[in-house]
Amino acid sequence: MSTQKGNSSRTRPQKHKNQTAFKNTLHDTSNRTKIINNLEVADVCSRCKEIIEWKIKYKKYKPLTQQKKCVSCEQRNIKQAYHVMCIGCGIKLGKCTKCCQEKEVVSVTVNKIPFRLDREMRFKLKALPERRRRTFKRYMEKKEKDELTNDELKEDLLNKLEALKVEDKDEDDDFDFDLSEEDLSYSEHEDECN
Numbered sequence: 001m002s003t004q005k006g007n008s009s010r011t012r013p014q015k016h017k018n019q020t021a022f023k024n025t026l027h028d029t030s031n032r033t034k035i036i037n038n039l040e041v042a043d044v045c046s047r048c049k050e051i052i053e054w055k056i057k058y059k060k061y062k063p064l065t066q067q068k069k070c071v072s073c074e075q076r077n078i079k080q081a082y083h084v085m086c087i088g089c090g091i092k093l094g095k096c097t098k099c100c101q102e103k104e105v106v107s108v109t110v111n112k113i114p115f116r117l118d119r120e121m122r123f124k125l126k127a128l129p130e131r132r133r134r135t136f137k138r139y140m141e142k143k144e145k146d147e148l149t150n151d152e153l154k155e156d157l158l159n160k161l162e163a164l165k166v167e168d169k170d171e172d173d174d175f176d177f178d179l180s181e182e183d184l185s186y187s188e189h190e191d192e193c194n
């Protein structure tokens with residue numbers, strides 16, 4: 001009998017079976033969804049992380065429209081939806097920033113694997129003149145402080161390396177905010193030749 005309840009030894013296969021795993025970008029490729037999908041849930045305990053990630057996956061996630069007040073320091077400094085405590089207080093008190101329990105939290109800001117230039121990048125960097133290498137290193141130091149994932153950082157730095165390389169071939173570059181004596185005399189010399 002097909003309507004029989006609690007029959008665990010059913011041999012008939014499930015009638016409606018999903019052919020593919022649920023994918024929230026199937027009908028929605030908007031930027032908003034993309035940004036939400038790329039969110040890295042951190043500074044919360046693993047249970048809260050799961051809850052938030054579930055919301056992201058099933059499109060229940062609602063980003064904050066403005067920063068929220070921290071329940072501990074009462075400053076309006078929470079950027080992440082569903083968090084009730086700011087990251088600073090979470091770290092200080094050793095608590096999850098969502099459920100506020102004293103639990104071990106998943107953290108990207110603290111436990112992030114340090115970024116290293118890979119072979120391709122080192123090769124590209126080596127090919128640059130010294131002054132540009134310094135420009136790149138300064139840029140990299142600045143960028144490392146941004147809240148980027150290593151993948152994002154890598155992409156950004158690769159673009160920068162490319163930009164430095166291309167500009168090198170141009171007759172002039174306008175990003176030269178740190179011309180050294182040597183550079184100036186070099187360009188003067190060039191002018192004389194023309």
Ligand SMILES: [Zn+2]
Nearest residue numbers: 070073086089
């Ligand atoms: Zn706080």
Ligand SMILES: [Zn+2]
Nearest residue numbers: 045048096099
């Ligand atoms: Zn929690």
